[in-house]
Amino acid sequence: MAYPTDRKYTKEHEWIQVNGNSGTVGITDYAQQSLGDIVFVETPKVGSELTAGKAFGTVESVKAVSDLYAPASGTVTEVNAELATSPENVNKDAHGSWMLKLSLKNPSELNSLLSAADYEKFVAEEAGH
């Protein structure tokens, strides 16, 4: 899987794409694969405050629940309502199925995130275990 280079990645398998002061967040293809068939995505309400590294929602498969961790701090400006009725979109196209957009509080936080190449290396190691 080629990880798009237009965004940054977390070790918890979220991606964030930055456009000016706004960030778009989703989970990686590696994450959707390890979760299996996703049946539900729980996102916060518009207006919620996220803190980098803290859980902000969950993704569920039939028999597992995983937390979603914020790649950066900020205020939620939009959530992808489509995922409420079609969570399978995340399985079909994880990098195209965004979960929420947020206005970034501190864009410098992004510096500590992984690049596509680093993330690819990271998951290769993780899968190797």
Add this chain to the structure above:
Amino acid sequence: MRYLPKSPADREAMLKAIGLRSVDELFAPIPAEYRLKRDLNIPRQMAESEIVDFFRQRSRENGEGYTSFLGAGAYFHYRPVIIDSLISRGEFLTAYTPYQAEISQGTLQSIFEFQTMIGELTGMEVANASMYDGSTAAAEAVMMAVRLTGRRSVVVARSLHPEYREVLATYATHQGMPLSVADFTDDGRVNLEELEKSMTAETACVIVQSPNFFGTIEDVTAVAEIAHKHGAMLVVSIAEAVSLGIVEPPRQADIIAMEAQSFGVPLGFGGPYCGVIATREKYVRQMPGRLVGQTVDKQGRRGFVLTLATREQHIRRERATSNICTNQALIALMVNIFMNVYGKVGLKELARQNLAKAAYAAAQFGKHGKVLFGSAPRFNEFVVQTSEDPRAINERLLGHKMVGGLPLKRCFPELGNAALWCCTELTTRTAIDTAAGVVAESERSVRSSRAEDVAEVAQ
């Protein structure tokens, strides 16, 4: 031992196969100092005939043959005989939670039908597979409202069953859920003004019971308006399921917590019963308890599975919606069969008979004692105030092999000498007349002794 399918030779052969010489070696992992070196101090093994005798004897000491006017959350209705013949089938009785769907379709489909019928009767979109009972279902429904609203405080109608209130208090204590209580007015319904005053921006939900503990039907529309105006949810507890045949269900509620014992479940000295939670579809992911859903197999055939399990303790552990693990499947099956037997028309007729019996009884008691809360509609229970302590009246009724209404002094001292009476389709007119006669006699004797007192004073 008649339940153990092994001969001494079998045990011998098995030990040998394992490579052990004695059974004691199997228990070697238990430190010797803790192993029990004596027989348990319990009675010797009994024959089946002795066991049956023992319980028949207990039955004779337990109100066998009494006619009862008790309700208050546990109702004596007729149980069609096919309930016990069907639930006694080993395939229902001796199966466990339907984890393996392919060999549990019987249990799963019956739960799906149960969920559907509870939905139809309560006017809610979805119902779960059952909860322990009505009291714990009420507490769980309140906790669900707390999760859904993100608020913590709860307003409880005092006309909610006192034991349900106690259970709710136990659950709420350590969840940081402050409870406030709204009293009732002289029509026996929750005091709407007081309710309104108790509402704050932190109120997660209001919980009322309808028909309430006094048998009175709450003005659910008015209560819902108040709750919703303040952004809170309305939880309605239903303890007498038969009422749903003729009383409009609380459709304005957000969550309904029900006790379905009336639907074919024996009184059984208080349990096992069958709680259920029903709600709107959009709240289902915060609903506790098991849920069965319809799906298809590889060949496209209809089948049923346990679903939305990620809400539950075995997956979400300390973040689950509840720690509840079992449901009351076998009891839910009794309820299911009962609902099928009576069905769309029978449930209505059954409820009508209950209504008629209680109306007749209230009129008879009203001739002598005072029937409280008469200005609001009621179902099959009513409160009678007498001049004499109801416990004394009940003592006399026992002589007629009758159990009178439940004295309310312990929970509602302000009602004085009041008792909660219940009539169902099984209460005969003769029994009502006899009991009303005993109450009449009590009133006459109190009055005449008062008259004597007055006469004495006059002299």
Add this chain to the structure above:
Amino acid sequence: MKPTIRKATTQVNQNEGLIFEKSSAGKAAWKLPPLDVPEVDAAKLLGEAERKDLGNMPEVSEIEIIRHFTRLSTWNYAIDLGMYPLGSCTMKYNPRVNEAVARVEGIANGHPYQPEKISQGALYIIKTLSEQLIEITGMDAITLQPAAGAHGEMTGLLMVRAYHQSKGNARKKILIPDSAHGTNPATAAMVNYAVENLKSDSRGMVDIAALASQMNEDVAALMLTNPNTLGVFEQDIHKIADILHAKGGLLYMDGANMNALVGKVRPGDFGVDVMHLNLHKTFSTPHGGGGPGSGPVAIKKGLEPFLPTPVLTTKSDGTLAFDYNRPQSVGRVRAFYGNFGMFVRALAYIQANGPNGLRQTTEDAVLNANYIRKGLIGSYDLPYATPSMHEVVFSDKLQLKKGVRTMDIAKRLIDYGFHPYTTAFPLIVPGALMIEPTESESKEEMDLFIDAMKSIAEEVEEDPQTVLTAPHSTRVSRLDETAAARKPVLRWKPTS
């Protein structure tokens, strides 16, 4: 390869739709007697509260109901059909005399609020069962009020909290081993305790050193299942108790696996302060497709003031009564007195056994588990070599090489005529096969089971596809759980 399935043969079974699909107006299975009081006008009595319509409730005849549920029943597997080795669930025989005595009139129809004077029979049953469970567990007092095991856990932890509170500090957390059942952490959360994980050592037992380092004055209790979910007896149980007690903590025992101990060892004797029992596991009350259960909580003397209300007492005249005046009680956890019908069944079970029968039952349960362990070693991976008590946990490590997982083996076992074992639990064993035969299985039944499991292991080597697509003999094949969860259909709706 052609497997030899010795236990089961396929047979025609009946199709049956949903009951709503059989309904039509005018059919009825009910008949009420003529009303002996005047008819009433519901509209007048109830006004706006009158219900006019009961929606899609069914209208069917009695024979249709009988056939409906009988047909459904034949689609279920059950203990009455054969071995049901669901680990941690103790699927033992449910004696029929239990059912008979629970239906005796005064017991089945007793009202919970009938005067104590005419409730002495029910109260005597509660008293007798309480005393016998106290003797069996070696504890000092008991409440029968909790409706199930998880409800018992909650009640137990409420008492733990009340106990610490009475000493001035409710404390903050509960230690829970990583092998624990999911209800343990869920319960701790309900009682507002934080959960701290305790790891297992290489023997699958509590890591004593870890416990000692994690134990401090913030810990209210350790919740321990013993034997634990690996079926292993915690040999250092006295050390565990000592470590807890030294810092003022309590030892809570989850009694899910009490079937390994009854008549052989008593938790009260090895340092347990609070424990719950599952009458539907150890004491043979029927599982009924998932309930009702009953979860009594037994305690040591020091916790007695905190028992839920009401508490049964004997009055000076020798009669039994409920005491509601319990100022230090944790309150009530359920309306009335608990699942009384289950008390009746559990007592009948104890009576049918007596001290000798209970001891023999435990010995047979442990013997059976070890017989299966011996029979399957080599065919399946045994992750912990520690001796087993009443259940044994294998893993799918050997079969995973062929892409076959524990759930696949479980599904294939269905074709062989058995209910599967518990899959994927405990969590500390990846791909777990948790097998609990109970005492109710004969040597013949277990030989069939061992044969079936070995045959499946061979199939995995030679023809994994058969295992991966199992079951092949059931009414429905594997069901689409993903679709069920994505777009939940939780009730029937008319098609038009």
